[in-house]
Amino acid sequence: MSALLEARHVTKVFGGGLLRKTQTVALENFSFQVSGEVPRITAIVGESGSGKTTLARLLLGLVTPTTGEILYRGKDLQKLSGEERRSFLRDVQAVFQDPFEVYNPFYKVDHVLELPIKNFGLAQSRRERRAMVEEALHAVGLRPEETLGRYPHQLSGGQRQRIMVARALLLRPRLIIADEPVSMVDASLRATILGSLLKLNEEFGISLIYITHDLTTAYQVSQDIIVLYRGSVVEAGDVEQVVRDPQHPYTRLLVGSIPLPNPDRAWQGERVLGRPVAELAPTSVSYCKFQQRCPYAMPLCVQEAPPLFQTSGRRVTACYLYREAPALQAEELVTIFANGHRQQAAATESALDGETN
Amino acid sequence: MTDVLRVEDLRVYYHTEAGPVKAVNGVTFSLKPGERFGLVGESGSGKSTIALALLRLIRPPGRIEGGAVFLDGLNLLTLDEEEMRRLRLARIALVAQGAMNSLNPVKRIREQISLALRDHGVQMSRSELDRYVAELLQRVGLRPEVGDMFPHELSGGMKQRVCIAIAISLEPQVIVADEPTSALDVVVQWQVIDTLRRVQEELGASVLLIGHDMGLMAQTVDRIGVMYAGKLVEIAPTRELFREPLHPYTQLLIASLPSLDGKGDLRGIPGLPPSLLNPPPGCPFHPRCPFAMERCRTEEPKLQEIRPGHWVACHLH
Numbered sequence: 040m041s042a043l044l045e046a047r048h049v050t051k052v053f054g055g056g057l058l059r060k061t062q063t064v065a066l067e068n069f070s071f072q073v074s075g076e077v078p079r080i081t082a083i084v085g086e087s088g089s090g091k092t093t094l095a096r097l098l099l100g101l102v103t104p105t106t107g108e109i110l111y112r113g114k115d116l117q118k119l120s121g122e123e124r125r126s127f128l129r130d131v132q133a134v135f136q137d138p139f140e141v142y143n144p145f146y147k148v149d150h151v152l153e154l155p156i157k158n159f160g161l162a163q164s165r166r167e168r169r170a171m172v173e174e175a176l177h178a179v180g181l182r183p184e185e186t187l188g189r190y191p192h193q194l195s196g197g198q199r200q201r202i203m204v205a206r207a208l209l210l211r212p213r214l215i216i217a218d219e220p221v222s223m224v225d226a227s228l229r230a231t232i233l234g235s236l237l238k239l240n241e242e243f244g245i246s247l248i249y250i251t252h253d254l255t256t257a258y259q260v261s262q263d264i265i266v267l268y269r270g271s272v273v274e275a276g277d278v279e280q281v282v283r284d285p286q287h288p289y290t291r292l293l294v295g296s297i298p299l300p301n302p303d304r305a306w307q308g309e310r311v312l313g314r315p316v317a318e319l320a321p322t323s324v325s326y327c328k329f330q331q332r333c334p335y336a337m338p339l340c341v342q343e344a345p346p347l348f349q350t351s352g353r354r355v356t357a358c359y360l361y362r363e364a365p366a367l368q369a370e371e372l373v374t375i376f377a378n379g380h381r382q383q384a385a386a387t388e389s390a391l392d393g394e395t396n
Numbered sequence: 397m398t399d400v401l402r403v404e405d406l407r408v409y410y411h412t413e414a415g416p417v418k419a420v421n422g423v424t425f426s427l428k429p430g431e432r433f434g435l436v437g438e439s440g441s442g443k444s445t446i447a448l449a450l451l452r453l454i455r456p457p458g459r460i461e462g463g464a465v466f467l468d469g470l471n472l473l474t475l476d477e478e479e480m481r482r483l484r485l486a487r488i489a490l491v492a493q494g495a496m497n498s499l500n501p502v503k504r505i506r507e508q509i510s511l512a513l514r515d516h517g518v519q520m521s522r523s524e525l526d527r528y529v530a531e532l533l534q535r536v537g538l539r540p541e542v543g544d545m546f547p548h549e550l551s552g553g554m555k556q557r558v559c560i561a562i563a564i565s566l567e568p569q570v571i572v573a574d575e576p577t578s579a580l581d582v583v584v585q586w587q588v589i590d591t592l593r594r595v596q597e598e599l600g601a602s603v604l605l606i607g608h609d610m611g612l613m614a615q616t617v618d619r620i621g622v623m624y625a626g627k628l629v630e631i632a633p634t635r636e637l638f639r640e641p642l643h644p645y646t647q648l649l650i651a652s653l654p655s656l657d658g659k660g661d662l663r664g665i666p667g668l669p670p671s672l673l674n675p676p677p678g679c680p681f682h683p684r685c686p687f688a689m690e691r692c693r694t695e696e697p698k699l700q701e702i703r704p705g706h707w708v709a710c711h712l713h
Contacts, residue, residue: 086581195668196439218703225438226608230652252581255611255654259662282656296582296587298611300653302635306615308586 041113042130043075043213043246044098048369049107051093066090066097067270068107068372075213078244081238082257082278091250094267095218098248099133103388129159132207134200136219142191148202155210175205176257179235197228204235208243215239218250223263233260254297260283263376266290269328272347276354276375286356288312289329327358335360347372399426400602401570408442408449408461417672419445419458421626424699427570427602432593434605434613434634437623440669443606444493447574450604451490452480469567486516489563491573494557499547505558512562515562532561535598536591553584557591564595571596574606589616610653614638622646625670626681628699631707642708644685679711687712
């Protein structure tokens, strides 16, 4: 069995055409997979420029990798047949940051919910369609009588965002990719929306990739976490280990910069790390991208980008401070996540399948 | 100590076809010299409207309906336009929401800061002005060369520091900062707030920080006022508010915040904020309140001092 969705050595470079000389590497040699067998929640965390949104768009097939591939059930997203493409569009759903942008203001919200049912022929009758819509709304904590028959502007941001979650749910997908689903929603509703995403995972066995800049919600929601910095994985693994005891200097900076809603906990920000050492000039094209800001930078850091050092059974850190630990290949990242071995076995199998095809 | 800023029963309505939207509906609070006071609330609670009203920047269909804003004993709401214009920036300055996007894209940073100074009648020679701009930039942690740059050459965090530099250029007594770090990355957010705190302490100014992020408030301000549906429902020193919130809305809001201290239930506040066009009778929070009693549906609770410095508007207390 191949994984539901897999990124294999994916690199995405923007720019560098005739007019633009500068190239931006948005994502570099990224490998990851969602098995689809075991419902997992993985958080992908990064600041602006980390490549997290590019990754979401790559996984959804909205942009194509510069090198590497995105595979849906073992087949390149760009090479799916019509039938396979329909199945992909149903299995993998997206929830985006701004719930207003995806609505057509001239249609009632009913339209947003009924369209996928019609497109995929999920209901035999109007009544059945209505029942499905109501069930999905209930699942995300909305009352149909307060939502249906209204126009998008008559609903709050939180309601609109929950309708998007309900819409994703209607298709009974295997995976939901949520890119900053609560960053524009008020605090009192944030927990409600994240709670409804969690419920989809628990009750319907849907896997979730939660993409965010917010480490606290990532910690609350996910089991596994991947921290990105300027297109590369800096630290990944079990969320308890990574967030509560961060190893990579960047992750430590990120955790230390969160203003916790507790006045007794210090907000250290940059004081967590101390001053960076004198800037080292990179001696190769591949180097640690955090070294300019890192107080621990050493000559090694500018000679070659650090690999993923496996510092425990469930965590990797891409930092030479941990070079005593065994190094993993990029494609082995998935082995550190829970049930990872099973997934990895499946991946090897699919690679063999690929050869025989 | 006498208050540097005192807001009394401030009312601001937006007049729409459907009737007046009572965005700020009778708000009273004060700032002590050198104090950092936070106004926290969700979207639509009226907090940004307060920021604009303090600087008399409310535009139609909005209107200040009543109340008073005393800055050092002077009621700003009774001044004429010209008097108010001279006072802005000089005595009370605003770092507006998204201020960094309000910089003029075709003017160098130095010119923009100089313009603000000259607008307020500062008489300085060219070289004195250049020297002062360089000093201001340095105070907000920017290199003097930034003065030669255009806004598009700066990052979001740098632009926001330029806005802070402009805000402190005439050494005001009060700095009103409305969501100064929204849309900034978390590391940059820390840098900007750290800068704001430092320059405020150097100036001895008071800060009114307006925002929705309880974490930011917990880490930044001395006292917090919690807004709900155009009213203040609780005011308390920061530590006390987090240790022992008294209003059910504050309690639920704090309980809904995700922490790093262990995974908990993700529980939001059920229901929605009320319409400000037709606010419910009685306590505005009663439709969502787990402790609502009969009295809450009819009689509006007044903001009362339950303990020294701790005010709450709730019939439970």
